[in-house]
Amino acid sequence: MSTKRTLLTKKNILVTGGSGFIGSHLCDALVKEHHVICMDNFSTSTVANIEHLLQNPNFEFINHDITQPFDLESYSELERFKIKFQGVQEIYHLATPISKRHFEDFKIATVLTNSIGTKNVLDVAVANQSKVLYASSSVLYGPRRPDHPYVSETDPCTLDHLTPRGAYDEGKRFSESILQTYADVYSLDVKIARIFRTYGPRMKIYDGNLLPDMINSALDEHDVELTAPEDARISLAYVSDIIDGMIRHMNTSIDVTVVNLGSDQEHYLSSIAASIIKLCDSDSRVRFEPSTMGWNEAGLPDISKARQVLGWLPLVRLEDGLRQMIDYSRSKRRSTISFGS
Amino acid sequence: MPVKPVFDKKNVLVTGGAGFIGSHLCEELLKTSRVICLDNFMTSQESNIDHLLKNPDFEFIRHDISVPFDPEAYPELARFKIKFQGIQEIYHLACPTSAKKFDQYMMQTLYANSVGMKNALDLAVRFQSRVLHTSTSVVYGTRPSDGHQFKEEEYGAVDVLSPRSCYDEGKRFAETCCKTYELVHKIDVRIARVFRTYGPRMPLFDGQMIPDFITNALDGKEMEIYGDESFRTSLIYVTDVVDGLIKIMNAQSNPGPVNLGSDIDIPIVDVANRIMEMTGSTSTIMFKEPLLFITQLGLPNLSKAKEKLGWIPLVTLDDGLKRTIDYTIANKSLLSFRTF
Numbered sequence: 001m002s003t004k005r006t007l008l009t010k011k012n013i014l015v016t017g018g019s020g021f022i023g024s025h026l027c028d029a030l031v032k033e034h035h036v037i038c039m040d041n042f043s044t045s046t047v048a049n050i051e052h053l054l055q056n057p058n059f060e061f062i063n064h065d066i067t068q069p070f071d072l073e074s075y076s077e078l079e080r081f082k083i084k085f086q087g088v089q090e091i092y093h094l095a096t097p098i099s100k101r102h103f104e105d106f107k108i109a110t111v112l113t114n115s116i117g118t119k120n121v122l123d124v125a126v127a128n129q130s131k132v133l134y135a136s137s138s139v140l141y142g143p144r145r146p147d148h149p150y151v152s153e154t155d156p157c158t159l160d161h162l163t164p165r166g167a168y169d170e171g172k173r174f175s176e177s178i179l180q181t182y183a184d185v186y187s188l189d190v191k192i193a194r195i196f197r198t199y200g201p202r203m204k205i206y207d208g209n210l211l212p213d214m215i216n217s218a219l220d221e222h223d224v225e226l227t228a229p230e231d232a233r234i235s236l237a238y239v240s241d242i243i244d245g246m247i248r249h250m251n252t253s254i255d256v257t258v259v260n261l262g263s264d265q266e267h268y269l270s271s272i273a274a275s276i277i278k279l280c281d282s283d284s285r286v287r288f289e290p291s292t293m294g295w296n297e298a299g300l301p302d303i304s305k306a307r308q309v310l311g312w313l314p315l316v317r318l319e320d321g322l323r324q325m326i327d328y329s330r331s332k333r334r335s336t337i338s339f340g341s
Numbered sequence: 342m343p344v345k346p347v348f349d350k351k352n353v354l355v356t357g358g359a360g361f362i363g364s365h366l367c368e369e370l371l372k373t374s375r376v377i378c379l380d381n382f383m384t385s386q387e388s389n390i391d392h393l394l395k396n397p398d399f400e401f402i403r404h405d406i407s408v409p410f411d412p413e414a415y416p417e418l419a420r421f422k423i424k425f426q427g428i429q430e431i432y433h434l435a436c437p438t439s440a441k442k443f444d445q446y447m448m449q450t451l452y453a454n455s456v457g458m459k460n461a462l463d464l465a466v467r468f469q470s471r472v473l474h475t476s477t478s479v480v481y482g483t484r485p486s487d488g489h490q491f492k493e494e495e496y497g498a499v500d501v502l503s504p505r506s507c508y509d510e511g512k513r514f515a516e517t518c519c520k521t522y523e524l525v526h527k528i529d530v531r532i533a534r535v536f537r538t539y540g541p542r543m544p545l546f547d548g549q550m551i552p553d554f555i556t557n558a559l560d561g562k563e564m565e566i567y568g569d570e571s572f573r574t575s576l577i578y579v580t581d582v583v584d585g586l587i588k589i590m591n592a593q594s595n596p597g598p599v600n601l602g603s604d605i606d607i608p609i610v611d612v613a614n615r616i617m618e619m620t621g622s623t624s625t626i627m628f629k630e631p632l633l634f635i636t637q638l639g640l641p642n643l644s645k646a647k648e649k650l651g652w653i654p655l656v657t658l659d660d661g662l663k664r665t666i667d668y669t670i671a672n673k674s675l676l677s678f679r680t681f
Contacts, residue, residue, distance in 0.1 A: 111521050115455035115514060140501065156498045161480075162598070164524060166517040174455070174514035177506035181447050184504055192502075257502065 010034045010058065012081050012088045014130070016066055016121055017045070017095030021202045022135065022195070024049035025239050026092055029247060031059050035081045037072065037088075041065040043109060044099045049202050066095050066117040067109070072124065088128040090250055093121045094135040096171070100208035107167045114171030115178070122182045131189045133250045134179050138196040138262065139169045144299040152302035153194070153258040180257075189254045193246050196262025196301045200239030200321060201328030211236075211322075214273055215329045218280040224273045227291040234272070235300050237263040238316035238324075248310040256309050262301035263314045275319060279326050350375050350398065352421050354470070356406050356461055357385070357434030361542050362475070362535070364389035365583045366432060371398055375421055377412065377428075381405040383449060384439045389542050406435045406457035407449070410464060428468040430590055433461040434475045436512075440548030440634040447507045454511030455518070462522040462530070471529045473590045474519050478536040478602060478638050479509045490642035493534070493598045505633055516598070531589050536602020536641050540579030540661060541668035548632045551576070554613050555662075555669045558622035564613050568631045575640050576612070577603040578661035581654045588650040596649040600641035603654050615659070619666055 011034045017023040018038030023045070030036045031053060038050060039062045053059040060077055064070055072083050096113050097106035118134070125132045141151040142159040161170035179190040205212040217224045226232070245261040273286045306312045351374040357363040358378030367376050367390060375398045378390060382403070393399045400417055404410055412423050436453040437446035458474070465472045481491040482498040491497075499509045519530040543552040554564045566572060585601040613626050646652040656664075 107521050107525050111514075111518050112459070115518075116459070119451065119455070142496070157501050158496045158498050160496045161513050161517045162520045167521045170514055170517035173501050174510055174517075176501045177510035177514075178451055178455075180502045180504075181451055181507040185447050 009086075011090060012037065012083060012086050014039060014072070014088050014091045014124070016040070016091070016093045017135075019047060019050045019061070020045040020094060020098070021049070021200070021204070022198060022239060022242060023092075023094045024053075024202055025200070025243050026094070026246060027053055027059065029243050031056055034058065036060070037062060037078060037081065039064050039066065039070075040095065044097045044102070044106065066120050067112045069120050070124065072128075083128075088124070088130045091121060091125050091130045091132045092135070092246065092250070093118065093132060095121075096168070099204075102207075103165075103168070110167040111171050114168075114175045118175040118178045122178065122188065125188055126182065126186050131191070131250060132179065133191040133193060133246060134175060135246070136176055136192050136194045137172050138194055138260075138298045138301065140173055140176070140194060141299045143296050149300050150264065150302040151260070151299040153260055153305055183257075191249050191252070191256065192258045193249050193261050194258060194301075195242060196237060196260065196298065197235060198237050198239055198242050198262070199325060201325055202239075203325070205329055205332055210234075211272075211276075211325065212329065214276050215280065215326055216333075218277045218282040218284045219326075219329065219333065221282055221284055223287045224277065224284050225287050225289055226269055226273065227289045228269055228295045229290075230270060230288045232269045232295050232297070233266040234269060234297055235263045235266050236272075236318065236321070237261065237314050238321035241314040241316050245306060245310060245312045248312050249306075252309060259306050259310065260301040260303055261306060261312075262303065264300055264303050265314075266300065267318060272318070272322075275322055276326070279319070279323055348422070348426060351429040352377065352423060352426050353430045353432065354379065354412070354428050354464070355432045355434065356380075356457075357436065359387065359390045359401070360385040360434060360438070361389070361540075361544065362538060362579060362582060363432075363434045364393075364542055365540070365579050366434070366586060367393055367399065369580075369583050369587065370432075371396055374398070374430075376400070377402060377418060377421065379404050379406060379410065379435065383446065384437045384442070384544070386542075386544075406460055407452040409460050412464075423468075428464065428470045431461060431465050431470045431472045432475070432586065432590070433458065433472060435461075436508075439544070440632055442547070443505065443508075443634045450507040450511055454507070454515045458515040458518045462518060462526075462528070465528050465530070466522070466526045469528065471531070471590065472519070473531045473533060473586060474515060475586065476516050476532050476534045476598070477512050478534055478600070478641065480513045480516065480534060481639055482509075484637045484639045490604060490640045491600065492642045493600060493645055508634075529595055531592075531595055532598040533586055533589050534598055534600050534602075534641070535582055536577060536600065537574050537638055538577050538579050538582050538602075539665065541665055542579075543665075548635050550609060550635070551612065551616075551665065552669070554616045555620070555666050556673075558616050558620045558624050559666075559669065559673065561622060561624055563627045564617075564624050565627050565629050566609055566613065567629050567635050568609070568637075569628050570608065570610055572609045572637055573606050574609055574637055575603040575606055576658060576661070577601065577654055578656035578664075581656055584655075585646060585650070585652045588652050592650055596645065599646050599650065600643060601646060601652070602641040602643070604640050604643050605658075606640055607658070612658070612662075616662060616666070619659075619662060
């Protein structure tokens with residue numbers, strides 16, 4: 001499918017959820033070459049993530065909840081992007097409430113964002129004949145199966161849709177189905193990136209997330225408590241690698257729909273904790289607590305498709321990524337503390 | 342939340358009430374309740390509820406559930422005194438279903454299963470109504486190769502990206518909406534998973550096979566099977582399903598999702614042959630390309646329905662077929678007229 005309008009200068013790109021953890025890094029990368037329209041309603045993200053972009057003439061922020069329909073041509077602040085003539089070439093759809101700690105508060109918002117929200121974004125894509133990349137999640141594959149730890153794009157997605165987490169897990173599934181339906185009905189060029197566990201700066205530091213919590217404990221010289229078995233292992237992809245994969249995915253041909261993005265390298269939680277403690281110059285110790293919920297790690301991504309089709313693989317070494325994240329946590333904690341005092 | 346006084350009969354809302362199952366449900370509910378029947382005739386027929394329109398306890402509102410519905414805005418509902426009486430129960434059945442015209446309704450199917458479901462649940466929050474959502478056996482995925490019967494706890498394996506995912510996955514998502522509203526708004530939302538159902542008022546010439554078998558058998562035309570001789574399915578008669586739906590709604594406590602269907606597996610060829618015998622027809626059977634939307638489906642495990650609701654299918658296949666044939670004969674001129 002060709003874009004409806006002639007391209008005058010730079011591409012116009014919409015990023016929903018653009019002030020979130022991954023979204024803001026994506027805006028950082030895209031704004032170097034393109035016009036970026038960042039849409040967010042700060043339900044679980046913060047303006048601090050995009051503050052440094054607000055002065056950039058190639059960047060514009062729109063405060064909007066995507067569960068309400070929207071028309072980009074109606075925003076006067078977007079006039080300089082000439083959407084009427086230029087159109088919107090690409091849409092990265094990342095918006096969904098995400099909060100470990102406050103998940104309960106966002107359940108309804110989560111089902112609505114992942115149904116009506118996705119619909120509204122795709123309606124804008126149809127109107128502008130934009131390519132769409134949807135940030136999906138490894139949760140679709142369900143929990144890890146011991147006999148089959150690596151999951152590939154063609155594996156069945158089996159999950160319980162009636163758990164309290166269903167709003168998110170099933171919502172993500174349904175969003176993928178909405179994309180497929182729009183592709184079938186409107187011949188829309190849709191891409192689905194199933195993103196596995198990602199870490200990096202701008203992850204919320206007080207939201208019950210594993211790595212930020214470990215870093216906080218290390219910086220506070222508290223025990224690093226891990227509610228997991230001692231031999232628990234996880235895979236971690238650094239956020240800039242994921243951004244690189246998403247942009248490559250967006251630029252592939254029409255027939256590449258689903259791609260796993262994540263790291264297929266596993267690390268022992270204990271060794272991650274040890275690295276963090278070392279990098280923080282901390283004397284904290286690691287303590288394992290048995291979990292009442294059981295240790296439920298997602299499957300590992302089979303990334304051969306991303307390798308072959310996108311020429312992509314994760315590059316950032318864990319230690320380098322952790323260092324970036326610790327620096328971020330340090331500065332963030334300083335500013336929080338100074339604001340608080 | 343104060344419970345609204347119930348003066349005489351319950352007010353019951355049925356979305357998709359002019360559909361195949363919906364219209365039978367309205368009929369049954371009218372014995373004890375007032376029924377507001379909502380439908381937009383997208384894949385249903387006005388004739389299904391024609392005989393109910395004169396009933397003072399019945400009111401039909403033509404409305405698309407993907408648009409928010411305010412029952413208090415309709416003067417024709419004034420006699421139901423919704424302001425004081427509220428709405429005690431909502432049966433949510435609305436969803437386009439058409440095997441042959443599935444393609445035409447893909448977007449509407451998405452809407453029904455998301456926005457439509459939300460609108461129904463918002464009504465329930467507003468009126469503190471009990472909800473019964475009619476889900477489907479397709480949430481379990483395709484017929485399992487090991488032949489096991491689906492239990493309600495099963496996660497299901499649905500292809501998220503298949504061309505029919507707007508329906509299959511949409512129905513799963515609708516269940517998730519029910520669960521989420523129940524958790525957040527503390528409303529009582531029940532789920533019935535209905536397996537392949539047959540009976541009078543099934544749409545004709547829409548790939549559903551049984552009504553077409555009957556019509557073609559009566560006309561001495563070829564009976565078409567979408568698939569080959571190995572096509573097997575289970576079939577539940579519509580009044581059994583209606584009985585099950587009402588039992589789920591009326592159960593003391595929310596039983597969680599409940600399968601409603603027949604666990605007897607039969608080759609569809611046998612059904613076609615039986616119809617030929619019963620109609621004394623000399624038609625022949627023809628095997629055609631399978632349809633995307635007509636698959637064999639798995640079988641339900643019925644122990645939960647039996648134990649928690651005391652529900653079992655009562656109408657035998659022969660009885661059900663006979664009633665469906667009688668209905669077809671009685672309405673034949675009307676039915677064949679309608680298809681042109």
